[in-house]
Amino acid sequence: GCDLVDTYRAAVRAAEWVRSHRAPALLHLRMVRLLGHAGSDAEVGYRTRAEITADYQRDPLLRTAEILVASGTVTPEDVIERYEAMRAEVAKAAEEVVDEPGLGDAAQVMAPLAPRHPHLVSRGAARTADAEARRAAFGDRLPEQEGPLTLAQSINRALVDLCASRPEVMVFGEDVARKGGVYGVTRGLQRRFGGARVFDTPLDEQSILGLALGAGLSGLLPVPEIQYLAYLHNAEDQLRGEAATLRFFSQGRYRNPMVVRVAGLAYQKGFGGHFHNDNSVAVLRDIPGLVVAAPARPDDAAAMLRTCVAAAESDGSVCVFLEPIALYHTRDLHAEGDEGWLAPYPPPVAPHVPVGTGRVYGDGSDLTLVTFGNGVRMSLRVARRLAAGGVRARVLDLRWLAPLPVADLLREADATGRVLVVDETRRAGGVSEGLLAALADAGFAGRAARVTSEDSFIPLGPAAQHVLLSEADIEQAAGLLLQP
Template sequence: MDRVQIVHDNFLRRVANGDFPAGTPPVGSLEPTTALTLYRAQVASRALDIQSRAMQSAGQGFYTIGSSGHEGMAAVAQALRIDDIAFLHYRDAAFQLARAAQAGQTGMIRDMLLSFACSSKDPTSGGRHKVLGSRPLMIPPQTSTIASHLPKALGAAYSLGLARRHAPEHRVLPEDGLAMVSFGDASVNHSTAQGTINAAGWASAQSGPLPLLMVCEDNGIGISTKTPKGWIKASLQHRPGLRYFEANGLDMFETYAVAFAAADFVRRQRKPAVLHLKMVRLYGHAGADVATSYLPRAEVEAEEANDTLLHSARLLTEAGAASAADLLHIYEQTLEEVAAEAMQVVKEPHLKTAQDVMSSLIPPARVCAPSNVPDPAARADVFGKDLAQMDSPQPMSRLINWALHDLMLAHPETLIMGEDVGRKGGVYGVTQKLEARFGRDRVIDTLLDEQSILGLAIGTAHNGFLPMPEIQFLAYLHNAEDQLRGEAATLPFFSCGQWTNPMVLRIAGLGYQKGFGGHFHNDNSLAVLRDIPGLVIACPSTGADAARMLRECHRLAREEQRVCVFVEPIALYPMRDLAAPGDEGWMTRYPEPDQRAALGQVGVHGDGTDVAIVTYGNGHYLSRQAQQLLAEDGIAVRVIDLRWLAPLPEAALLEAAGPCAELLIVDECRRTGGQAEALMALFAEQGRLAARYAAEDSFIATGPAYAATLPSRDGIVTAVKALL
């Protein structure tokens, strides 16, 4: 028989007969009337699970990972406040339903059915995915996340203490709030969970405020792989810096009491805690999952006999909150109401066109105070002797540093975070003096964990800050790239723009470092960034452009709520000369603080029409060198610096290249997955052919061969002459 039907029939029969599973009597401060309200949320969650499978069978529903067995999360919701931000596990429908009841919000069952049906009327995702989430209930939407939502929960918790000292313009969360995140027992083994648990303890050990409640819902199995008995408690009970609480998640009275105590500890002490709840999983992992295909039938039946709703029914009757007949009536009536609502929901419209689906990729602009230019007196005080040097040409690293100073002066909600960015001033000195001038709570030295760095950024952005995290080297991004792809970039997409996490991620990257670091410190692939929808990717090549583009990225994040990645070519940080030693041809003056390079604006150098070289980053530097050599041979070249790698500045690029007879793309990234592929396609669509000179499909070597696989000045000269 279908396990859903078996559990349903067991509930009806056993409640009618008073045949309840054994358990302790109701204890704690949960009022019987409140307990009955929680039961209604639990039953509604169960009814939705049943209905989701019926909808899928009829071809009208598209998601069947349910919450059956995890209905105890309704009591956790009751133990928290409605304005405590909650990042939910995908089995937490009962939490959302209970919070809606707390808030007096009606219509949540309909909203969740709309999500099952992927209807465009779904008020959270607009039909893009089944999500748990609600802006009014302070629940950012999550999809089928495993543990990737934990780092941003840590960031949101950190922002609560920070906002007390530096209230951001677009503050969302209350001063005395906490952040809650829930996850399954199998998820504890995931690197993002381990990283977050470790980072929370690490921060707590340093006495920083971090009001974070981490709830582990332990049903003992991850799809078909069992969690060893006692593993979760042994893993979490003695973690340094974390307070451990545990409860029987099948008992709503005990769960509420322990959850309330855990939340009270977190809220009062501003310290992180773990709440370990023992639960069961009913119906297998999802609709297509048959638990008896990998578990003995006796084990499956034992879990079903321990049904959360049976425990709730026992407790409520013992507490005198309702009779068995009352509880059965609520159950059957709720199933009928959910089924009737589903019949209406399936008639609602769906997304149809690509434009419909993509309409929320780019978040909406928000109203901001006028963009500030730093006060001259404040600049003089902060910059000190540096101010006098701004009239003379400087290398890129110094101009980026000054631009960061100005942005932090003008916008107090701006944060910098990353490994070594504070006291040391960054690996290459780009963040020097910032911590001394703006404080440790705005220039944050993090632990060595890229997932935590990006999670800190995403979470602080949830509370109105504008984070500018740093990843020390491009190759290190791969440890945490899903925080961009799976969390930051998808948030507006899955929330119809109701939730955003704007940021400017700075990454030192690309190649050409002479004899240093090999492929871990010279990574010439941006492919993992280029295919993330909605992401802005900037890559400057001169100091002046870096300052202007960094300001534009900051504006895009602050005003348009975009996620921007600012790739800084390491080899150009100290570059002074262009054509000959001592010519200082690559240094530039610091632009005035109100100057920006607009998104989509390219740089054009020279007016030659023989060949247009389209390039960026180090390729721009090398192409300018080649441009001078080619001019000596009478070949007139113009060099077009893309600046913006995503979205590609197509209109500006086509206009700049229009008058030129030939086109050469110089791409320091690899032939496979490099920018040249998209650029060649763009020109081909316009009926033009472009040649390509790109890096080889290889990692970069250390030592004298550091540039052997990369484009060179002489190689560009040869490629141009070959074209002609």
């Protein structure tokens, strides 16, 4: 690894082997580390002088200079002249940087984190393929003509619309292509748009998000899928330490936009346990600048996905699109067969859902239920039962977990004077903490409480119901909050 010629020859042999065997090869290069790991790392404390000197003799820079001189490409004087010229260039750049003004306040420090251009996002969310291209993608019947759809169907149609209108969009992940996803959300995408844009990946979340990082930086718009929320934690630093920090540390010079679809949250029946029913989003809400969408209704899901893609395009946003597994194929709301959870598909020209805005159901004046995800359906069901007892409640669906729709929260809290946060995540580190803090920071004078799932992993089978938030829990907490 320290000899440029030997390294090149080894790389050529490896490439030839890969081409002839149609298999990957690992190129193992032995390098040298000059100087310690940090300023406080004094190598003389644990290495002999002979070892340190031997490493300097293997310096790749000096070895390359030797090769160039020995081949007659340059003279020793040329090497020294080039070295000194580079030294002068670096010194000049350092002097210029020293004279630049420093960052003056928190706003200047944070400016590259999450630039927001709502008018550009609104325009981008309405971007659509022409009529002929949409017909080619969807066939004879456009999704807005299909009638009410499930959450999974609505996300699928939105992905088709996005791929048809944006050739730079790529959809990839575990089982998303040939199989169409574990829950059928990406079904038909590869057939419509080809294997170069819709493809399966190895079962490795770090590789999936790593590929998204490179694709976004290269001018593409990746929409990777993490099959389950619990598996995101294997690769979460790809978001925290890489994707979300690129704009920050480059002062906005570079960006890697992406929309990471994640199937998650709890209440999945049939199979589950912790790894298929994870309900913790604290690690996502803690990343500065990250946009976290959590649609519950089918129509919101399509509109919010388009908003995320538009924000990635215009602002370079890194978005996580959290899809509630248990609601993917839910059809009914209050009674079996009522199909109250279905919704028509909103075409791209429909009004978009701005980042950080909620949705209100009802105009009750007695109680405000603040929730998201699976909690929306549970809260709407509880609100109906409360109404039968004479209590008029309204439901605020947050829709966005980062940034939170604080303005909507305060408005709906003031409308009733009583707020119950219905949080399906855990009590410690859950979404409810940020909501109650926002109410306190704003000086909310009414009454506020929260009801959450337990601080527990999710067990298999019926035991999960012992630790997950239930409608009975919500109803009981509402009753306590309404007491004089």
